[in-house]
Amino acid sequence: MKNKYSMALSALALLSSPLTFAQSIDNQALSYYCGNDNVEYEKKITVGKGTRVYLNEGSFYQIEQEGEYNATLDFINKQIVSSGVSEECSEFLLTNGFLQSMDSGEVMARVYFDFDRASLTDKSKYVLGNIIKLLKNNGKNLTLEGHSDSIGDEKYNFALGLKRSESVEKYLISHGIEQNRLDSISAGELKPIASNNDEKSREQNRRVEIK
Template structure:
């Protein structure tokens, strides 16, 4: 009898242990959690719902009088350094809201700010004045800090690429300095601001749709210019330092041919011009050779050589300032002058 009781007790104990193990197995594994970054701003960012892109729908429209473009001036006692500032009718700036980088295209001002007179730069005056003013006209601060280096490092494979991106999209040094980003929306405008007291810069972008202004030059356009002014200015592209016409300029050559074939009495002088890069003698030779190349391309298309003349003037007749890239581009030209 005693052996029977012991056997029953042993079986009961084994059943209880088996049930306990089963219950333990059913408890899901608890993973340890930890706060990766204790920065309050970072924690606030992580609470936001991450979307695919910045949304202007979340920005309230301001009804304040925001004035006229560029909508902001330096604080009293400070000036725009025009020698280090640039204005663009159509360019781009990149903004950052703590989660997303987004690019706006449109009218751009990149302003470098200096003190009026020989005075020490005042960071706090700059920051306080700008922030208070922008808030007063309804601009929303979307980021105020230094952009994390792990994000800026993604702009390129090496420092040169990173700084190239920065100079293309930012008015100031956002790799090494903090930046304040604001957006401003009215009923018909979307405006972005980049503010950096450390870089002493203000970047302003007013969003506008891109409008293509380039149109195909036609035979009629060339003839009209010749009849109205006596000559037509064309920008025919050649290989750098050579007289070989690039493929993208053969459409212009075709239009010159059409004009000449439709106006059989017309005779023209083809005149080549260069910018001031290089020496005067080599530029003179280059311009003559380029004009001759255009002449030969026309005769290859059946235009009688007796109706054509070619000449080169090198860098001797600039129409713009050769000290700027824009001026040099305009000086590199071919003129068709009526004989």
């Protein structure tokens, strides 16, 4: 079963002054893809234009003005979780304007791997398929950074992380992306995004980040 739907996200970041920002990246969307043995679904959250809101300004209760605040991936991610997307949802992808506007080094997508494996899952191929569509209309170069959990020794995990990033690279090249646009590297077990104390956390660390 696959259920696809879209939703609008209007997120507010409160500052210490009497000033409120709405997130403000134009024409951008975040697609979340999630799958397990029983269900697959995709959510697309559109990030709308930002508005700066001044409260209690003189004789005016509220003044609105277009703002320049840029929502970060971490900020948007938290809003998505609060909107009902499970934290266990294993794969995500920034689409549309984000690919063109993201600064170098920001994560645009993650794909995940089974324990001690470097082969791509069907869910990973789905995410990479969206990356391929975007890259064919965009000149952006990508860094593919492989990671592992902490099971095994550091040297082995470094090699495993590299195999994973190279697996992603080969898949992209086989679908028409030029090799000179891709740089495969490894961080091994040294950059976890979750603890390695249990299996669910380790699953999050077995990944390639596409930047």
